[in-house]
Amino acid sequence: MSLIKDIALAPSGEMKIKWVERNMPVLRGIGEDFAKTRPFEGLKVALSVHLEAKTAYLCRVMEMGGAEMFVTGSNPLSTQDDVAAALASRGMQVFARYGCTMEEYESCLCSVLEAGPNIIIDDGGDLVHLMHTKYTGLIPKVIGGCEETTTGIHRLRAMAKAGTLRFPMVMVNDADCKHMFDNRYGTGQSVWDGIMRTTNLIVAGKVVVVSGYGWCGKGVSLRAKGLGAKVIVTETDPVRALEAVMDGFQVMPMAEAARQGDMFITVTGCSGVITAEHFEHMKDGAILTNAGHFDVEVDMAGLNALAVEKYEARHNIQGYVLPNGKTLFVIAEGRLVNLAAGDGHPAEIMDMSFAIQALSAEYLAKHQAELVPGVISVPRELDEAVARRKLRAMGVSIDSLSAEQEDYLGL
Numbered sequence: 001m002s003l004i005k006d007i008a009l010a011p012s013g014e015m016k017i018k019w020v021e022r023n024m025p026v027l028r029g030i031g032e033d034f035a036k037t038r039p040f041e042g043l044k045v046a047l048s049v050h051l052e053a054k055t056a057y058l059c060r061v062m063e064m065g066g067a068e069m070f071v072t073g074s075n076p077l078s079t080q081d082d083v084a085a086a087l088a089s090r091g092m093q094v095f096a097r098y099g100c101t102m103e104e105y106e107s108c109l110c111s112v113l114e115a116g117p118n119i120i121i122d123d124g125g126d127l128v129h130l131m132h133t134k135y136t137g138l139i140p141k142v143i144g145g146c147e148e149t150t151t152g153i154h155r156l157r158a159m160a161k162a163g164t165l166r167f168p169m170v171m172v173n174d175a176d177c178k179h180m181f182d183n184r185y186g187t188g189q190s191v192w193d194g195i196m197r198t199t200n201l202i203v204a205g206k207v208v209v210v211s212g213y214g215w216c217g218k219g220v221s222l223r224a225k226g227l228g229a230k231v232i233v234t235e236t237d238p239v240r241a242l243e244a245v246m247d248g249f250q251v252m253p254m255a256e257a258a259r260q261g262d263m264f265i266t267v268t269g270c271s272g273v274i275t276a277e278h279f280e281h282m283k284d285g286a287i288l289t290n291a292g293h294f295d296v297e298v299d300m301a302g303l304n305a306l307a308v309e310k311y312e313a314r315h316n317i318q319g320y321v322l323p324n325g326k327t328l329f330v331i332a333e334g335r336l337v338n339l340a341a342g343d344g345h346p347a348e349i350m351d352m353s354f355a356i357q358a359l360s361a362e363y364l365a366k367h368q369a370e371l372v373p374g375v376i377s378v379p380r381e382l383d384e385a386v387a388r389r390k391l392r393a394m395g396v397s398i399d400s401l402s403a404e405q406e407d408y409l410g411l
Contacts, residue, residue, distance in 0.1 A: 002088040003095045003108065005081040013086030016053035017060070024054065024351035025393035026386060027061055030358050034065030039362045041066035046117035048109060048127045049148055050078040050339045051096045054350040056087050061358055063092065067119075070112040072096045074123040075293075076105045077332055078339035106130075113138065119361050120145030122169075124293045125152035132164065144168035144364040144371060146357055150183070150214070151269045151293035153375070160375050168371040170360040172353070175378035177386045179215050182353040186345030187338065188219025191265060191291045192227065194342030198316050198331050199287065204228025209261035211254065211297070212268035213240040220265050220291060221249055232257045234273075254278055263287045265337070266297035276302040284326040287317075289337040298334040316341050355386045 021028060034040075045062055049055045051073035059069050071087060073079040073096040081098050088094040093115070095108040109126055113135050120127050122145055131139060144167050147153055153173050159165040173179055196203065208229040210221045217233070221244070224231050232250045234257050235241035241251050258278035262285075266273045269292050276299060290297045304310070309321035313329055320328045332340035344350070359382045364371065391398060401411070 002093055003097070003111065004084045004088050005097045007085050007089055009082035009085040010089035011082075011086075013053070013056070013080065013082035013084070014089075016080070016083055017056045017086055020053045020057050020347040020350075023347035024057060024354070026351045026355045026389040027057060027358065029389060029393075030355055031061035031064045034061060034358070034362075038066040039365050040119070043118040043143075043365060044068045044070065044115055045119045045121060045361070046070045046112040046115060046127060047121040048072050048074045048112065049121060049123040050074050050336075050344055051084055051094075052078065052080045052339065052344050053083050054344065054347055054354060056083045058354040058357060059087060059092060061354075062361065065358075065362070067361075068115075069093065070095075070115040070117060072108040072112050073105075074126065075336055075339060076100050076102065077335045078344070080343075110134070116141050118143050119364055121148070121357060121361065122146070122152055123148040125155035128152075128156065128159075128165075128169065132159070132166065139166050142167045143368040144170065146170045146172045146360045146364070148178075148353070148357065149173050149293055150179075150216075154269060156375050165375070166373050168364070168373055169375050170364065171375055171377055172356050172360055175356045175360075175383050177352045177383050177390075178356050178378075182345060182349055183215035184219035184222075186219070186349035186353070187216040187267070187291060188221075188223040189349075190338035190342055190345045191220050191267075191289075192223050194337045194340075195263070195265075195287075195289055195331065198314070198337075198341040200314075201287075203263070206230070206262040207232060207260050209234065209254075209257045209264045210249075211235075211264070211266040211273045212270075212292075213237075213244045214267070214269075216267045216291060218247075220267055221247070224265075225249075229263075232260060255281075258282050261286060263289070264298075265289050265291050267291040268297060269293065271296035272299055273297040275299040276306055279303055279306055279328060280322060280324060282326065282328060285329065287329045287331065288334070289331045289341075290334045291337050293336060295334045295336075298330065300330070300334045303328070303330070352386055352390055355389070356382065359386065 045067040079096040095111040208224040233244040234254045307320040313319040
């Protein structure tokens with residue numbers, strides 16, 4: 001029995017899903033293949049990914065392949081209720097609602113796991129964590145799973161190193177067709193979509209501080225520069241910091257950047273990036289946002305404790321008045337800004353990311369007898385297959401190596 005806000009919202013969600021289906025040709029082609037081969041026949045799939053239109057279409061593609069889907073979101077503020085209703089209206093088991101409490105959020109996660117899934121599609125690692133702590137009795141049913149994002153992979157690698165990961169997990173985020181495009185171009189555009197839509201403020205001429213210069217941070221910085229901002233990068237990794245310098249950005253510690261920034265975007269995957277020691281030195285009116293998976297990068301507990309007054313400044317923007325009289329503004333409670341305050345990555349980008357997800361799940365189903373617990377990479381042939389499909393969809397042709405060239409390269 002699904003748990004959603006209102007089934008009457010389904011027509012609006014259906015319209016969104018139809019739009020992304022039109023703009024996700026790679027995933028659409030995989031769905032057509034799945035309908036013929038039925039690789040998930042008889043299998044249950046538990047999915048926890050930000051529940052908006054692109055994710056919904058992935059769910060339908062998996063269903064076309066024979067999967068019985070049990071679906072929830074991966075963030076209390078990223079679920080789109082009309083999209084959840086559209087899936088539920090066609091009989092899919094959906095447990096997700098926008099703005100739910102953390103207790104309700106965990107209850108939804110538990111609901112999809114209690115189905116006894118054979119394959120887990122996770123985004124951030126919450127499903128896998130719960131399976132290993134609360135539902136260990138169901139682990140023998142699990143063939144394996146796929147992890148969508150950097151934060152989840154960090155958690156999985158820690159489990160694998162400790163010897164506690166009890167089934168194979170495919171590191172989808174590390175596939176080239178995922179992180180090189182999703183993390184860089186997808187995050188880069190969607191973060192600014194969310195910020196500009198929510199604030200209705202100009203970016204040009206402002207000082208933008210980007211914390212973290214991984215693939216996501218590169219994309220956010222590049223788009224900020226393109227919008228006319230002066231960009232400052234903060235980093236802890238010396239190689240990434242050097243790369244940011246050579247890409248033309250200022251690099252400095254957060255203690256210095258805090259005094260200069262008009263807008264702050266954290267995208268590190270770590271906790272405590274902007275804390276109480278920084279808040280008091282920020283400009284009056286500074287805007288704080290987070291583009292990392294969990295709401296731990298901006299110290300919201302510290303900001304709440306420090307503030308003498310809090311108020312809603314605009315929908316999805318909270319104002320915090322500090323003892324020194326300055327006001328700081330936080331978008332979407334410090335949660336993932338591109339989804340909690342926007343529609344997430346563009347459909348054409350998620351076309352590749354979710355194509356990798358679908359093919360990785362198929363790989364698990366086909367090779368379950370030979371896989372062992374641990375983290376495994378996306379097979380290179382899947383990466384290349386998605387890239388070739390995407391190029392064909394874009395009308396782009398490329399060269400191929402001759403037999404002589406392959407021999408020369410030792411292939």
